[in-house]
Amino acid sequence: xxxxxxxxxxxxxxxxxxxxxxxxxxxxxxxxxxxxxxxxxxxxxxxxxxxxxxxxxxxxxxxxxxxxxxxxxxxxxxxxxxxxxxxxxxxxxxxxxxxxxxxxxxxxxxxxxxxxxxxxxxxxxxxxxxxxxxxxxxxxxxxxxxxxxxxxxxxxxxxxxxxxxxxxxxxxxxxxxxxxxxxxxxxxxxxxxxxxxxxxxxxxxxxxxxxxxxxxxxxxxxxxxxxxxxxxxxxxxxxxxxxxxxxxxxxxxxx
Numbered sequence: 391x392x393x394x395x396x397x398x399x400x401x402x403x404x405x406x407x408x409x410x411x412x413x414x415x416x417x418x419x420x421x422x423x424x425x426x427x428x429x430x431x432x433x434x435x436x437x438x439x440x441x442x443x444x445x446x447x448x449x450x451x452x453x454x455x456x457x458x459x460x461x462x463x464x465x466x467x468x469x470x471x472x473x474x475x476x477x478x479x480x481x482x483x484x485x486x487x488x489x490x491x492x493x494x495x496x497x498x499x500x501x502x503x504x505x506x507x508x509x510x511x512x513x514x515x516x517x518x519x520x521x522x523x524x525x526x527x528x529x530x531x532x533x534x535x536x537x538x539x540x541x542x543x544x545x546x547x548x549x550x551x552x553x554x555x556x557x558x559x560x561x562x563x564x565x566x567x568x569x570x571x572x573x574x575x576x577x578x579x580x581x582x583x584x585x586x587x588x589x590x591x592x593x594x595x596x597x598x599x600x601x602x603x604x605x606x607x608x609x610x611x612x613x614x615x616x617x618x619x620x621x622x623x624x625x626x627x628x629x630x631x632x633x634x635x636x637x638x639x640x641x642x643x644x645x
């Protein structure tokens with residue numbers, strides 16, 4: 391019993407130690423296997439990430455995307471420019487009263503208004519310019535109308551002058567400053583008058599006697615007309631010969 395026990399104890403001890411070593415080996419092997427599997431996984435992940443990075447670096451920019459982006463930017467800039475220019479106003483001169491050919495232009499007959507002119511701004515008299523000295527109107531500018539530069543000139547360039555006539559009868563309500571009229575004349579014939587004929591075509595009414603107090607002693611209303619200089623002698627001769635004068639409104643483009 392003593393020897394078996396003496397020998398048995400070491401044997402058990404060796405068995406325990408062997409089993410411990412075996413268990414340790416298995417455990418160590420498990421850790422090694424686990425480490426290898428983890429390494430393989432990490433290597434695979436690194437390989438996968440590296441593959442995605444390579445594929446991303448090879449992706450190019452589609453030219454159609456750039457063209458579309460440029461079109462969007464251009465449309466935005468175009469809308470901005472349109473809104474900005476359409477809302478911008480310019481101070482320009484407008485006639486405060488009807489201006490007829492030959493009228494000398496000065497600030498007393500003008501008013502400043504803000505207008506959206508856009509690309510035609512260069513065609514009108516702006517408040518920054520002002521009318522040059524000696525400037526006259528070469529065609530009729532209605533009250534409230536913007537003053538166009540092509541309707542201005544020098545006095546010597548205007549081939550009209552003003553005369554006061556006394557047409558027979560009452561004037562129609564449409565005879566106002568700026569109205570274009572034909573001046574008719576009928577020569578005395580016995581107790582009456584002959585067939586009337588056009589004395590001056592397309593004369594412009596400058597002033598009406600009822601508005602200006604230019605009433606004649608014979609009960610007719612005086613008119614101040616802008617007539618061509620070449621017709622002055624004819625009108626004066628008709629007036630001196632006591633011709634019967636009449637005015638008929640007409641549009642400038644009718645004749």
